[in-house]
Amino acid sequence: MGKLGTLTIGQAPRGDITPTLDAVLDPALPRLHAGVLDGLSQDQITNDFAPEPGGALLITKLLDGTSVVIDRARTELAAQAKLAMLEDAGCTTILMLCTGHFASLATKHARLIEPDRILPPTVAALVQNAQLGIIVPLAEQIASEAGKWAPLARSPLYAAASPYGSDGPSITEAAEALAEGGAQILLMDCMGFVERHREEAAAAGLPVVLSNALIAKIVSEVV
Structure with missing residues (x-):
């Protein structure tokens, strides 16, 4: 049995999404949840992920229950580093918890599943x-x-x-x-x-x- 990693573009764990996964996955399957915005304050998110004029947008949820609109291009760059972290932690399959389009995300060995x-x-x-x-x-x-x-x-x-x-x-x-x-x-x-x-x-x-x-x-x- 491998190990499943999930990557939200917001903050993990996503208590709204994980029950849907839990309902169909083997309870014994090891899982690791991560988020692009983990550990960041609202000010840091605003400074690092503020939408660019005319740029593509994404919306996501933070641990405090609030939502935030962020720039897709900046999010994609940060997500790549998080994918590497999940691979280093032993994840053999990584699921993006976002249906937005990302052009360049990649993993070295893990199976990357992008809903898009x-x-x-x-x-x-x-x-x-x-x-x-x-x-x-x-x-x-x-x-x-x-x-x-x-x-x-x-x-x-x-x-x-x-x-x-x-x-x-x-x-x-x-x-x-x-x-x-x-x-x-x-x-x-x-x-x-x-x-x-x-x-x-x-x-x-x-x-x-x-x-x-x-x-x-x-x-x-x-x-």
């Missing part, structure tokens, strides 16, 4: 010619993350609603807007969306694909 590389072809095969509606946490991500959905037979519809709470639309409102716009299946495109968010989205009367649940089931087959 798994979700688009898998979801495309599941939905086939149905109209997919995608819920993302930030409206700004609709443009920056759109390229990864090229495998879909039809261009998806989008709506934004944060899993971490905000002044914007609720998840139910976003799901209902997508249903009214013609969506036939919904995808929640963030690892921070959990089962209770799926239930909120299901109020729109459509099937809902939960990214972290799908990824957890797939990962359980290879660890």
Whole structure:
């Protein structure tokens, strides 16, 4: 049996995500959780990961329960160092707990599982010619993350609603807007969306694909 490492772009452990993994993984499987922002204060996060003007954004959760918007490029650079740390700690498989697109992450020996590389072809095969509606946490991500959905037979519809709470639309409102716009299946495109968010989205009367649940089931087959 190997050892599973998980890397969140926020702070570990992610008490909202790990139960989904625990539900499908062998309890005896050793695990090590790490976060890109581990040990950093809010000021340090602001100084080191502040979004660049016009740059791609990510949103994540901190240990105190608050959320923070960070720059994707800066996050990717810091994540690479964390991957090396997890490998040095003996992890044989490392799962990124983020569905955002990262162009250059790599490991030396461990199997690196990036949801961004798994979700688009898998979801495309599941939905086939149905109209997919995608819920993302930030409206700004609709443009920056759109390229990864090229495998879909039809261009998806989008709506934004944060899993971490905000002044914007609720998840139910976003799901209902997508249903009214013609969506036939919904995808929640963030690892921070959990089962209770799926239930909120299901109020729109459509099937809902939960990214972290799908990824957890797939990962359980290879660890």
